[in-house]
Amino acid sequence: xxxxxxxxxxxxxxxGQEVTLRCKPISGHDYLFWYRQTMMRGLELLIYFNNNVPIxxxxxxxxxxxxxxxxxxxxxxxxxxxxxxxxxxxxxxxSLRIQGIYGYTFGSGTRLTVV
Amino acid sequence: xxxxxxxxxxxxxxxxxxxxLNCSFTxxxxxxxxxxxxxxxxxxxxxxxxxxxxxxxxxGRLNASLDKSSGRSTLYIAASQPGDSATYLCxxxxxxxxxxxxxxxxxxxxxxxxP
Numbered sequence: 001x002x003x004x005x006x007x008x009x010x011x012x013x014x015x016g017q018e019v020t021l022r023c024k025p026i027s028g029h030d031y032l033f034w035y036r037q038t039m040m041r042g043l044e045l046l047i048y049f050n051n052n053v054p055i056x057x058x059x060x061x062x063x064x065x066x067x068x069x070x071x072x073x074x075x076x077x078x079x080x081x082x083x084x085x086x087x088x089x090x091x092x093x094x095s096l097r098i099q100g101i102y103g104y105t106f107g108s109g110t111r112l113t114v115v
Numbered sequence: 116x117x118x119x120x121x122x123x124x125x126x127x128x129x130x131x132x133x134x135x136l137n138c139s140f141t142x143x144x145x146x147x148x149x150x151x152x153x154x155x156x157x158x159x160x161x162x163x164x165x166x167x168x169x170x171x172x173x174x175g176r177l178n179a180s181l182d183k184s185s186g187r188s189t190l191y192i193a194a195s196q197p198g199d200s201a202t203y204l205c206x207x208x209x210x211x212x213x214x215x216x217x218x219x220x221x222x223x224x225x226x227x228x229x230p
Contacts (some may be wrong), residue, residue, distance in 0.1 A: 017210040033217065043204070043220040056217065091158060104149065104218065 004107035018080040026093030035091040121221035136190040138205030146208040153202045195228045
């Protein structure tokens with residue numbers, strides 16, 4: 001398996017533009033997570049899905065952020081409109097619960113810069 | 116509120132030294148405790164996972180312990196090497212309600228092992 005695949009690896013955009021981050025989880029994993037990492041706040045959970053259904057989106061900072069998981073092999077995180085304070089590394093992770101053990105695998109992240 | 120704290124924030128040691136990284140969590144109702152490694156500009160790599168019913172896990176030169184009653188975990192690295200230099204993150208998986216299945220991360224310890 002190629003692991004969790006995120007695209008793009010780097011994104012530079014102007015303030016006010018729409019940004020879409022993409023994630024392909026590991027096949028067969030039933031949980032998918034979106035995290036954001038900054039120097040100031042560390043790793044923060046934005047939203048997570050179980051079997052393609054959003055379970056907890058309390059970490060989504062504002063209505064400008066939205067996430068979808070149309071099927072088990074694809075998820076998107078959209079920011080519209082983007083702002084400079086959204087600049088961060090966004091990680092996607094997937095997990096499978098086997099016999100009560102969650103094995104987490106993280107993607108390599110998307111580094112977003114909003115200018 | 117479920118919080119994870121790591122001490123120290125940064126650590127610099129000479130090669131060959133044994134060292135301990137500390138992690139504390141506020142809620143003892145954890146499902147498991149995980150340690151990750153993050154290299155600069157990279158994603159997270161899982162090192163060790165300790166189930167709530169376990170006291171420790173070992174992998175090579177790494178040993179992680181868990182004490183739920185005191186809300187603490189430690190990561191012990193034996194005979195440190197320059198290649199161990201990275202950020203080490205502790206994460207608690209909380210059980211119950213909408214917390215089920217999601218990791219809460221500490222801020223990390225930046226480790227530098229100099230030759």
